[in-house]
Amino acid sequence: MIKAIIIAILWSLSPFGEAKVGIPYGMLNNVNIYIVFAVCFIANVLVFPIMMFFLEHINRHLLKWTPYKKSALFVARRAKTGSGAQIKKYGFWGLILFVMIPLPGTGVYAGSIASYIFKIEKKKAFLGNVIGIFFSSVIVWAATLASMQGLG
Numbered sequence: 561m562i563k564a565i566i567i568a569i570l571w572s573l574s575p576f577g578e579a580k581v582g583i584p585y586g587m588l589n590n591v592n593i594y595i596v597f598a599v600c601f602i603a604n605v606l607v608f609p610i611m612m613f614f615l616e617h618i619n620r621h622l623l624k625w626t627p628y629k630k631s632a633l634f635v636a637r638r639a640k641t642g643s644g645a646q647i648k649k650y651g652f653w654g655l656i657l658f659v660m661i662p663l664p665g666t667g668v669y670a671g672s673i674a675s676y677i678f679k680i681e682k683k684k685a686f687l688g689n690v691i692g693i694f695f696s697s698v699i700v701w702a703a704t705l706a707s708m709q710g711l712g
Contacts (some may be wrong), residue, residue: 564589568596572603578667579604579697584704593705601697604668608689611672612682638665640677647674652688655680659692662700668693 564586572582579600586596622628646654659671668689675685 561589561591564591565595565599568600569603572600573607575669578607578669579693580662580667580700583697583700587701587704587708593701597697597701601693604693604697605690607668608672608686611669612676612685615672615676636673636677638670640674647678647680652680652684655685655688656692656695659689660695660699662696667696 568582568586568589568591570582571577571585572579574581582600582603583596586600587593619632623632646658648654650657655671655675658666658674659668660666671689671692672685674680675682675689680688
């Protein structure tokens, strides 16, 4: 069970899944449904400060290298076009909505990048991301639980 919790946490920290993958992974590997929700939610919340540190301190040094710069600009454009209109129009509430939709390309990674690009105040951006992560996690948790009960 510890191994399943650790893997669920790693999925929740990963840009390839976040809690959208960590929660179902843990639940399908018999981790207590409340423990898996809590640890995956917290792990996913930790992504925001890590991303902000990276964007504010490490990113500018890496931008000197052309391959990194090209990929960073690609990601920034995707974050801007994917969330830009929503966040520009609705601000804080648009950020929450963007992060809470449990689809690929949305979530705290894209929300952090969008917060950075649109220069949303850090405390407000953190709160918006946390609320969005919470609702996304609830949606995924409830859908996984419902499907598991239907399978059982």
